[in-house]
Amino acid sequence: MGNENISILCYTDDAVLIAENEDDLQRLLHICKLVVDDQTIQQEMTFKYLGIELCGFGDVESEVRQQVNKAMRTAGCLNDTIWNNKHLRTETKARIYKAAIRPIMTYTAETRPDTTKTKRLLETCEMKVLRKIAGKTLLDRERSDNIRKMCGVEEVNEWILRRKHEWNAHKDRMDHERIARDKSPTGKRSIVRPRKRWSDNLTTN
Known part of the structure; x- marks a missing residue:
């Protein structure tokens, strides 16, 4: 998100590990000291959290x-x-x-x-x-x-x-150190018609 690479989200009773491939996920598992009977952890592209389904491909x-x-x-x-x-x-x-x-x-x-x-x-x-x-x-x-x-x-x-x-006005009032304030996405957009960005809705409506 922005210039920050977020790989672990820690909450009160659980944690979310974010990785682009299985190897990186395994490294995060070792960092968090999570052991599941020496079995391979299957990589999931979608999972439900707080009532919504999060997916790696932005559906x-x-x-x-x-x-x-x-x-x-x-x-x-x-x-x-x-x-x-x-x-x-x-x-x-x-x-x-x-x-x-x-x-x-x-x-x-x-x-x-x-x-x-x-x-x-x-x-x-x-x-x-x-x-x-x-x-x-x-x-x-x-x-x-x-x-x-x-x-x-x-x-x-x-x-x-x-x-x-x-929400946009609320972000503008945040300190510059806050991650949520950075609107710039990372990576390159595809050559074909790109998917809608959050900021597009503010300018086209």
Whole structure:
């Protein structure tokens, strides 16, 4: 990250070892003095940590799809008790969506790059929930903007972009020694169409 080579992340109850190949990983294992019955440790390209799946090849779409599925499962559990409850106001249901559903599908969204596909996934998930809140279906042919106004909910991608600007301003206030302040990626970008960078979302939107 920037000019710093991070190979070990230590937390309260566990540690994450980061290496580009198996040999480097084995060296880190010896440094950390980890022994697993003299057996070869299989190198994993993906693993779940704090509810999200981290991968070595930066598959953001897969990460967003998993979070969207989790949000839809949670929203489905609230169909009878919340969304279809005629004794709750639309404003109350919208506040429950903002507090319980939107954080699931937008977790870490302010620090990851967005693509057209990830934006579509998030928008589709949000509108499925908001239509239930407003008591509308696709057969009603009601515009998404009108449903958002009925619920008083900001469009999810615009909300994420605002969070990114807030995170960018927060980084600018950090000391220069902080690793998170360095925005410059390492390595070279491929000759073909490169993947989206986090900073691209701040300049193109």
